[in-house]
Amino acid sequence: MDTASPPKKPIIPWRHAVLLGLSVMVLFLTVYCLQKGTQTVFTHVYYIPIILASYWYQKKGVLYSAVMGFIYLGFVIFLTGYNPFNVIGAVARVICFIVIAAVVMVLSMRISSQKADLEQSEAKFHGIWNHIQAAVIILDAKTHEIVAANPEAERLTGYPEQEMKGKICHRFICPAENGKCPITDLGMTIDRSERMLLNRNGNSVPVLKTVKAAVIDNREVLIESYIETAAVKGP
Structure with a gap:
C-alpha cells in the first residue's frame, strides 16, 4: 500500500513539438496528394493530430481541428479549382474533423x-493519514507483515515506516507470540481495548487498541489503531 504523497503532474513540453510536426507533415501531404489528383484517403491522416490535440488541449483542440479543416478546404479550392463536388466533399470532411474533435474533447x-476527483480524494486521505492523532498500522491479514504506518505510529514505536514495512508484527510491535494473534488465531474482538505496544527500545507503551478487518487493493488487511493511554488520561 502506497501512502506517500501523490506526485505533482509532470509538465509535458513535447506535446507542442509533436503537434507542430504532425501538422506540418499533414499539410505537406495534403499539397502533394492534391497536386497528384488524390482527393481522399490521405485525409484520414488528419485524425491523428486532431485526436491528439483534442485529448491534450480539449476546447483548444477543437479549435485546432477547425483551423486545420479550413486550411484543408482552402488547399482543395486553391489547388484543384472550384469544383462543387470536391468542395462539398471537403466541407463534409471538415465537419467530420470537428465532430470527432468534439467527441474526443468530451471524453x-x-x-x-475523474482524475481530479481521484487526486482530491487522495489528497484528503493523505491529509488525514499524516495528521490524525492516532497511530494507524496496516497489516497483511494472512502473513501479519506490516504494510503501512502513519507518522503517529512512527512516533509511538520509534521506527520509521520504511523500517517497519515487511516486518512481522509479533514480538516486533505486538507482544503476542507467533500463532497466538488475538484477532486471527484466538478470534477476539479488539475495540478500544487496553493493550501494550512495543517500541524501538523494547519498552511497552500502554494504548487503547482497535482492530478492524478490511480489503484494500484486493488484499485482506487488518487496520490497527492505537491511542496512547497517557494522552487520553492526561497528567
Whole structure:
C-alpha cells in the first residue's frame, strides 16, 4: 500500500513539438496528394493530430481541428479549382474533423474530471493519514507483515515506516507470540481495548487498541489503531 504523497503532474513540453510536426507533415501531404489528383484517403491522416490535440488541449483542440479543416478546404479550392463536388466533399470532411474533435474533447474532459476527483480524494486521505492523532498500522491479514504506518505510529514505536514495512508484527510491535494473534488465531474482538505496544527500545507503551478487518487493493488487511493511554488520561 502506497501512502506517500501523490506526485505533482509532470509538465509535458513535447506535446507542442509533436503537434507542430504532425501538422506540418499533414499539410505537406495534403499539397502533394492534391497536386497528384488524390482527393481522399490521405485525409484520414488528419485524425491523428486532431485526436491528439483534442485529448491534450480539449476546447483548444477543437479549435485546432477547425483551423486545420479550413486550411484543408482552402488547399482543395486553391489547388484543384472550384469544383462543387470536391468542395462539398471537403466541407463534409471538415465537419467530420470537428465532430470527432468534439467527441474526443468530451471524453478527455470526463477523464480529467475523474482524475481530479481521484487526486482530491487522495489528497484528503493523505491529509488525514499524516495528521490524525492516532497511530494507524496496516497489516497483511494472512502473513501479519506490516504494510503501512502513519507518522503517529512512527512516533509511538520509534521506527520509521520504511523500517517497519515487511516486518512481522509479533514480538516486533505486538507482544503476542507467533500463532497466538488475538484477532486471527484466538478470534477476539479488539475495540478500544487496553493493550501494550512495543517500541524501538523494547519498552511497552500502554494504548487503547482497535482492530478492524478490511480489503484494500484486493488484499485482506487488518487496520490497527492505537491511542496512547497517557494522552487520553492526561497528567
